[in-house]
Amino acid sequence: xxxxxxxxxxxxxxxxxxxxxxxxxxxxxxxxxxxxxxxxxxxxxxxxxxxxxxxxxxxxxxxxxxxxxxxxxxxxxxxxxxxxxxxxxxxxxxxxxxxxxxxxxxxxxxxxxxxxxxxxxxxxxxxxxxxxxxxxxxxxxxxxxxxxxxxxxxxxxxxxxxxxxxxxxxxxxxxxxxxxxxxxxxxxxxxxxxxxxxxxxxxxxxx
Numbered sequence: 001x002x003x004x005x006x007x008x009x010x011x012x013x014x015x016x017x018x019x020x021x022x023x024x025x026x027x028x029x030x031x032x033x034x035x036x037x038x039x040x041x042x043x044x045x046x047x048x049x050x051x052x053x054x055x056x057x058x059x060x061x062x063x064x065x066x067x068x069x070x071x072x073x074x075x076x077x078x079x080x081x082x083x084x085x086x087x088x089x090x091x092x093x094x095x096x097x098x099x100x101x102x103x104x105x106x107x108x109x110x111x112x113x114x115x116x117x118x119x120x121x122x123x124x125x126x127x128x129x130x131x132x133x134x135x136x137x138x139x140x141x142x143x144x145x146x147x148x149x150x151x152x153x154x155x156x157x158x159x160x161x162x163x164x165x166x167x168x169x170x171x172x173x174x175x176x177x178x179x180x181x182x183x184x185x186x187x188x189x190x191x192x193x194x195x196x197x198x199x200x201x202x203x204x205x206x207x
Contacts, residue, residue, distance in 0.1 A: 003036045003207065008043040008172055008182040011101045011121040011132055014076045014087065019181040019194030020122065021083040026200035040109065040118050042102035042165045043172055043180045046095070053096035053133045060095075086127050096125075096133025100156050102165045104138050107155035108147060116145035 005023075009016035027033040060069035073089040080087040101121055108117040120141045124130040130137050135156050142152035155161055172182075183191040185207055195203070 003032060003204075004039070004186055005036060006039045006041055006184040006187075008041045008177055009118075009180045010043050010045045011098050011105075011118070012095060012125060013045055013180055014080070014126060015194040016181040017085060017122040017126055018076075018079060018083060019183075020118075021085060022194060022197045023183070023200055025083075025197040026204055029197070029201060030204055032204065038115060040105050040114050041172070042105065042168050043177065043182070044098055044102065044169065045180070046097070047099075047169070049095065049097040051097050051099075051133075053094045053131065056092050056095045080126075088127050088129050091129025092125065093129065094131050094133070096131050098133065099162065099165065100135060100138055101132050103155060103158060103161040104142055104152070106161050106164050107152070107158070108142065108145060111147060113142075113145045113147055117141060117147075120145055 007016075007020075009020070024033065027036055060066075063069070064072060073087070077087045077089065105114055105117055105121070108114045121132050124137065124141060125132045132138065132141075138156055139149065139152050142155075143149055179192065181192075181194060185191065185203070189203075189207060191200075191203060
């Protein structure tokens with residue numbers, strides 16, 4: 001029976017990008033990537049972020065302090081290199097509000113393009129330094145993933161999709177999920193954090 005994995009994540013979470021890549025390596029090693037069904041679920045790290053986002057340097061300085069922020073970025077850049085991810089923290093000028101990005105993912109899920117959209121969002125933000133809170137950027141990402149322009153434009157302003165995102169996030173809170181990435185395998189087992197590929201292999205063998 002095919003494996004199903006539900007993943008709570010945020011598109012501005014570097015650990016989520018790292019965790020995604022490590023999981024994919026494990027699935028590839030076992031020849032399971034094509035037969036595994038992955039569902040991407042919303043978790044906003046900054047639900048109160050202004051709609052237009054804010055300057056990343058200011059956000060990071062307030063959250064971690066300037067020196068600590070630089071240390072964290074350097075450490076994550078090294079971890080990324082180990083997984084083939086080129087984190088470009090120097091190019092990331094804004095920390096966006098990710099609500100629209102999650103509505104795009106929800107819409108893409110309905111049409112079978114969520115995987116491509118999520119991958120493009122991570123790549124756009126972390127490796128290209130693009131503002132994934134910008135509707136024009138999201139439209140471009142959606143269309144590049146195979147979605148039609150008109151429906152994507154409508155999706156980005158859909159109150160129904162916004163409500164869906166909020167409902168799923170409320171469910172995550174009820175499940176006491178407080179950090180991401182958070183994985184649910186076959187609706188039975190949970191895995192928290194960006195586990196190594198080796199750890200994933202042990203989990204997948206056991207499941």
